[in-house]
Amino acid sequence: MSGLRAPLASVQLPDLGDGSGGTLTPQAERRIGEKMMRDVRADPEYLDDWLIRDYLDSISSKLSNAAATQYLGGYRPDFDLFAVRDPQVNAFSMPGGFIGVNTGLIAATQTESELASVIGHEMGHVLQRHIARMILQQNERAATPRSPQCSSVYSRV
Numbered sequence: 001m002s003g004l005r006a007p008l009a010s011v012q013l014p015d016l017g018d019g020s021g022g023t024l025t026p027q028a029e030r031r032i033g034e035k036m037m038r039d040v041r042a043d044p045e046y047l048d049d050w051l052i053r054d055y056l057d058s059i060s061s062k063l064s065n066a067a068a069t070q071y072l073g074g075y076r077p078d079f080d081l082f083a084v085r086d087p088q089v090n091a092f093s094m095p096g097g098f099i100g101v102n103t104g105l106i107a108a109t110q111t112e113s114e115l116a117s118v119i120g121h122e123m124g125h126v127l128q129r130h131i132a133r134m135i136l137q138q139n140e141r142a143a144t145p146r147s148p149q150c151s152s153v154y155s156r157v
Helices: 024-043 049-066 103-108 112-127 129-144 148-156
Strands: 080-084 091-093 097-103
Touching: 024 097, 049 080, 049 112, 080 103, 080 112, 091 103, 091 112, 097 103, 097 112, 097 148, 103 112
Parallel strands: 080 097
Antiparallel strands: 091 097
């Protein structure tokens, strides 16, 4: 069996960057998230239920407190969790610490730990500032000049 394993020297992990978010500050990222949340709260699928919100907040608080004792970085966002009426088993993170949790996920989990593992995963995206890096990359791509031939191809897509 050991012959099937690749040598450790050949294992290549993806480069996820440094987690700094580039030139987008955490405060700017939070403002983007707050602007997005105005639209989310206006959506009929947004579930403004204090009991669910309290449950989600208690889970994120436990995770945040546990992480704070071991966290080495300087970025500690205020996490703001909310529920969305959606039967899919899913959750998603948004800029600035906002995390949406589908009701399908809440219903499908059998223990708080199962739900906490998904929420913790989404919190990891926020802490690593993945969304800030994606926004920065999109802005860099938009600012890259293209030849007239490329521009005409992109305009037809």
